[in-house]
Amino acid sequence: GAVVSQHPSWVICKSGTSVKIECRSLDFQATTMFWYRQFPKQSLMLMATSNEGSKATYEQGVEKDKFLINHASLTLSTLTVTSAHPEDSSFYICSARGELAGVIVYNEQFFGPGTRLTVL
Amino acid sequence: AQTVTQSQPEMSVQEAETVTLSCTYDTSESNYYLFWYKQPPSRQMILVIRQEAYKQQNATENRFSVNFQKAAKSFSLKISDSQLGDTAMYFCAFTYDKVIFGPGTSLSVIP
Numbered sequence: 350g351a352v353v354s355q356h357p358s359w360v361i362c363k364s365g366t367s368v369k370i371e372c373r374s375l376d377f378q379a380t381t382m383f384w385y386r387q388f389p390k391q392s393l394m395l396m397a398t399s400n401e402g403s404k405a406t407y408e409q410g411v412e413k414d415k416f417l418i419n420h421a422s423l424t425l426s427t428l429t430v431t432s433a434h435p436e437d438s439s440f441y442i443c444s445a446r447g448e449l450a451g452v453i454v455y456n457e458q459f460f461g462p463g464t465r466l467t468v469l
Numbered sequence: 470a471q472t473v474t475q476s477q478p479e480m481s482v483q484e485a486e487t488v489t490l491s492c493t494y495d496t497s498e499s500n501y502y503l504f505w506y507k508q509p510p511s512r513q514m515i516l517v518i519r520q521e522a523y524k525q526q527n528a529t530e531n532r533f534s535v536n537f538q539k540a541a542k543s544f545s546l547k548i549s550d551s552q553l554g555d556t557a558m559y560f561c562a563f564t565y566d567k568v569i570f571g572p573g574t575s576l577s578v579i580p
Contacts, residue, residue: 387512391572391573392560392570393570394570395568442514444514456502457504462513463512463513
């Protein structure tokens with residue numbers, strides 16, 4: 350099946366620094382990638398949707414200048430948390446939706462294993 | 470706007486018994502997909518079962534089956550012969566373009 354990786358799996362940083370999280374589709378072309386944020390014992394909240402080669406679409410309430418998303422290729426999307434603060438500490442999950450024979454497959458997204466961010 | 474509701478924050482079931490998790494959703498779309506995802510303590514999201522809205526037949530995957538009532542906008546998950554490994558958070562999700570998740574149900578399987 351389709352595999353999505355995330356790197357790093359966990360990161361600790363100081364307040365005010367920036368952190369980059371990578372999301373890669375390993376065996377398929379991901380035309381669309383999604384970034385989620387999950388607080389303990391809560392559901393996944395969609396932060397933004399990124400399409401390869403286009404600017405990301407952010408959900409209401411998500412600061413686009415703070416959470417920079419780049420989807421430069423069909424296998425890589427990055428999320429950069431700029432000037433991180435303790436309240437940005439969370440579990441960040443990416444997912445990818447692929448293309449089969451030129452048709453976007455809507456019936457499944459493939460999830461990465463997540464990245465735990467702790468801001469001190 | 471699409472919304473997904475799961476009215477049972479926590480549930481428990483005895484090993485080998487059957488449990489049903491509830492999910493309702495709201496949408497004005499007519500063609501969409503519904504999913505149940507499992508999130509074990511590792512936090513890796515695992516697809517349990519999917520249902521296409523235009524298909525009337527309920528989806529089944531081994532011990533997992535759904536009861537899809539399109540008119541009522543209801544999509545419940547039945548787990549038969551519950552196993553200890555089924556202990557996890559279960560999220561109902563809806564997708565038309567992007568995926569919208571419900572708040573989740575924490576399921577504990579008791580030995």
